[in-house]
Every structure is written in structure tokens, then in C-alpha cells.
Amino acid sequence: MKKTLLGIVLAAVAVQAQEAVPTVEEIVAKANRAAYYQGRSGRAKVSMSIKDAQGRERAREFTILRLDLEPEGDTSDTFTGDQKFYVYFERPADVNKTAYLVHKHVGRDDDRWLFLPGLNLVKRIAASDTRTSFVGSDFFYEDVSGRNPADDVHELAETTDTYYVLSNTPKDPKAVEFASYKMWIHKASFIPVKAEYYDAKGEKIREAQALEVQQIQGYPTVTKSMMKDLRTGSATTISYTRVEYNIALTEDIFTERYLRNPPRAQLR
């Protein structure tokens, strides 16, 4: 009798423990949400500082608007589907007033357009390689818009007091420049704090790290992070200011109309 009771208690504890430790899929989904899907929409002013191995520095400044195409009435906080982005460049001078529109599709190529103000031309972008530098920085296009979790095999390598450490290998190794990467995901907030990319020899080639996190409207938000390219010695620091979530954005902002004439009120 006593033994049975103990068995039940132990079983209950085991169930509880199981609930407390999320599955790899849950960790990946929550980290993806924490990094790219906070709130239903958002705006941020972005400053980038790109420093090459010789210490020469270049700056980028732009405002980014984001809208998640979350189904109406979905309150589950689990959406990780299609999104729309509007990017309005201010610096450097040669890209001032250039606008960039992305319709991000999970599972297939994104649609991208660029507005060139001098020609008043809306150009559709043919580039499909998402692991290409974003605006000349050490961040890849995919680092900014989010890599599809389904592109990698994820494994929980370790659980520390603070982090879930994931080891990830690409399903299509030919499509990417790395052989694997490791991610440290903060247990309490699911913010990816660090990522290290390795080549086939196990050599570390790239490293991303969150440097500062702020609570904004209740959402833990990375407001400063850094990406280092260890082969070229170049590093990019990115800072987000004026971050605001759940702003009034409608889908028509992400069309040719506003590419040609920026949505001043929303960009502020």
C-alpha cells in the first residue's frame, strides 16, 4: 500500500518534471517567437555600426515596421507564420529615402521590392540567397528576418541553470555556409542570447550575441546585439531604439503605394 502511494507520488513528480522541461520543438518555437514575433506588430529605429578588421567603421540607420499575418482572433501566442516588413533607410547618404519591402513566407522564397527614389522606380529583387549580407553588414538577411526552424535539425545538447543549449544542423548543408550552430536560449525569456556557427572542421566561423535586453510593453526585447565574422575579422553592432509593439499597422502599408510615398505617421 505504502509502496503504491509512493509510486503515485513519484509518477506525479515525474509528470510535473516533464511539464517543466519543454521539448526541443517547444524551445525552438518559443525562441523563434521571442526573437521575431513579439507582439502582433512593431516598429524600431535601427542603428548599425559595421567595423572591419582594419577598424574602419560604416554606419546604417533605418526604421523597420513589422506586421505578423496572424489569423484574426488567435490569442494562443504561438504564431510563427508569414510576416510583412517595411524598411526605410536614412543613412548613409546614398541610400537615404530608399525603401525596402519584404513579404516573408515561411517555407518558400520571400517576395522583396526596393524603391529607388531618384528614378522613382519600384524594383523587384531577384536575390534568393538568404545567407547574404544584409546592407553590407555582418548580419545576414536571414538573421534579420528569421531563419525557418524547419530548415535545421535541432537537438537539446545541454540544460544549464540559465540556458537551453541547442545544437542545430542544417537539413540542406549545401544551402548554407556553416556545418552546424549552437544556440544558448535563455530559459526564463526564451531569448536567444548567443549563437555560434561552425564549419565542417568544427572551427568557429561566426558568432552572434545579444548584448542588451529591455522589457518593452512587457516583452523582453533585445535592444543591442553583435555579429562577428571570425574569418574576415569584421563585426557589426546593431542597436534598436524607439521600439514599440502592437502599433496601428494595416496590410496596405506594405504595398507599392507606401513604397513610393513612405508612411510618415507610422514611421514617425
Place this chain on the structure above:
Amino acid sequence: MKQRMMIGGMLAACAAWAQEPALPAGLGALAAPAPAASAEPALPQGLDLGMSAEPPQATLAQPRGRVLPEELSGFWEMRGGVRLQDDPHEKTASIGETRLQVQFDKAADRAAVKVVADFLYDPVLNDHRVDLESGDGWLDLRQANLLLRPAPFMDVKLGRQINTWGTGDLLFINDLFPKDWNAYFIGRDDDYLKAPSDAAKVSLFSEAVNLDIVYTPRFDSDRYIDGRRISYWNSQRRAGRDATVDADKPDGWFRDDEWAARLYRNIGVYEAAAYAYDGFWKSPGGTDAATGRMIFPRLQVFGGSMRGPLGRGLFNLEGGWYRSADDLSGDDPFVRNSETRLLAGYEQELMQNLTGGVQYYVESMNDYGAYRRTLPPGARAADEHRQVVTFRLTRLLMNQNLRVGMFVYYSPTDSDMYLRPNVNYKVDDHWIVEVGGNVFIGRDDHTFFGQFERNNNVYASVRYGF
């Protein structure tokens, strides 16, 4: 032995601990909200921000090192170029300009003002009097317009503006807004291929379809090749500054006007558009038989286009019917015949930071029989189907700061070609240097690109952007 293993284990543990990243600022507080301390001061950074309407770091957003007010921007540029061979009718220098562009933007929620003015001096031209219509002289006013949003579904742009639509890459069928072919051929920045219109543009938006209507009350022609900078074939010989074209341009306000419209929408990931134009041939398209002066006959254009993803790249298709309203039967030898123009293109990223594009373009003359029949004796007959293939290769290097590009027009029917090599390097956030060339090769002297053979040039520029 045991001890060694223990030390080894400790070292491994240390190494593992060292590898683990430190929590960034802000996450530490999140992880352990110390209950005793939280009652009094030290609110976690994030919580504090969430409650204030204007985050304190907003002041940081002011761009660093910027002295000019936000409304003003522009660049200063010097650009020089020389011909690669003698041209008896033109100067050796093809371009030698100093240019200051000043841009002013002021925007409210439902209105915006934009002025873009270029102040320039180029000794290659002898006359510097300002003509805002042709862009001649020391001032080229490129834009001066007011954008209004009178209703949520409507935008109106009034004044001097640059308009572009259509799907071609440096080929235009339904875009009948003025082009500056001189700027293009002497190696100014690509932006200067588009010349401004003095117009009113009304845009209407709806879920189903969008409509743009551009009304130009007085005809704005191309800044066409007139011999002042670029020598050309004048139907008998190569000519230049010795025989500049003084075309008879329709210039009656509200009488010699232009209408252009575009109806467009997205169908899934594809962009579809229909176009209409009512105005004049944009570059001279005929001759006044009595005076011998070049003229701009009436023209209507109806067309459509489609653009979207295909395979790993993008395709574009565009077509248009050029209805030469002053010569509908095609038997007037002094006015261009009607034409059907078609374009098909494909662009793809070939490898990282290398993009390639190819286009096929054909201009088919309507009523070709009537054209041949009425051609003046001795005149050279144009082909019924003029075909052009274009190739583009663009390579980005050095963190995308160096761009090496080549654009080629090749016409198998005219046996001529036009090459546009270009290298552009961003020295830093302000300085850009560029070198490039314009090379025309043709079997005959009278073909579209072949006639410009004496204008082959190279250029270099340095620009400071602010």
C-alpha cells in the same frame, strides 16, 4: 590517477562554464527578480520603459554627426569623361560637370513637399542659360511637388515630378515619361535617365485594383539626342554640333497635353498591370514635309505587363501597341508607323552577390508593306522587326561596397551593340567613386546604336553625399 581525473573533470567543467555566455544586460533581472529588492528602487530596465510613453533612449535616435536639418540632404559631385576616338562634330570631352544636388523634404501626416534642385556647371556645353523644360543651364529642377492625401483611398501629387512604371530593365514600353538620353549616353548616374514631368498624378487605391492617372498639361518630350553633346545619324550622314536638331515641339497648354494611366494589382505573388497613354512620340518621330523640321506626331499606346517569381528568379513580360495616330495606314513616309513592342525578361541570383539578367525585346512595324511602298527613293529601309537582347551582370564585393556591373544591349537585326561597364566603390559613408564607359559598336552608321559609334566614352566621378 583519481586526482588527475578529478582535476580533468574540474577543468572541463570550468571550460564549459567559460563557454556559456554571460547574460546580457536586462536578462539578469528577468531571471531572478529579487523579491526583497524589487519593492524599493531598481526597477528592471524593461518594466520602466514599458510604462513610459516616450522611452528615454529616443533621444539617441538623432543621427550622429549630422549638422544639417533633417529636411535637407543631397550630394556634391564632379564627373569627367572623354571620347575614346575623334568625332569631327563634337568636343573631345564628353562630360565635365560639377553638380550640387540639394533636396528638401517636409512632411506632415497627410501632405508632403519635395524639392530636388541640381546646380551644375559643365563647360562641354557653351550655353548656360537656364531652361527648366530641357534641363539646360546651371539649374536643373528635378522635382518640386506637393503630395496630398485627401482621402484614405487617394494620393495626389502636383508639380514637377519623376514618374516610372513598367517592368523592363533599362528598356521601356509603357513608361512614356520623359527620358534623358544624353545623360544616359555620356555617363551620368542612372538616376538622370529619367527626366521630370510637370504634371498632376492622381492615385486611387482599392482592395480589387489600383489606378494611377498622370495628366501633363503641356507635352514633356524626352531630352532627345540633338547633336549638341552626342553625334547622330541625320538620315544622310553623321552630324553633331554642326547640325543640331531643332524639333518643332507641341507646346500649347492644355491643348498639347498628355494622359497616362496604369491599372494594376497583385495576383498572388504576380504583379499585373494594364497601361494607356495619349500624347506624342517622346523623341522626334517624323518630319514636317514643308519645313524639313523634326516633329513629334501624335501617339497612343495601349499595353500590359506581368512580373513575378519563376524558378529561382524573376520573370517579366510586357507588351504595348504604339498607335501612331497621324499615320494610321502607315503610308505617310514622314511619320513613324504604328508598332507592336514586346519584352520578355528573366533575372536570377547566379551565386552569392552575383546577379544576372537577360531580356528579349522586339519592335515590330505595323503596315510594313505600306511603309516600303511609300519610302522615298534612296532612303534606307528599316527592318520590320527590330530585335534587341540585353544582358546584365552585377557583382557585389567587399561587403557590398564595391559594385562591378555590365549592361549590354545587342541587336541581331541591326548588327549593333551598346555596352555599359561600370565600377562603383563606396569609400566610406559619404564618399563614392565611380568609373565606367559607354561603348557603341555597329556594322552600319545608320542603326540605332551604330550611329553613336563616335561617342564612345569613359568617365570617372567622385561624389560626397550628405
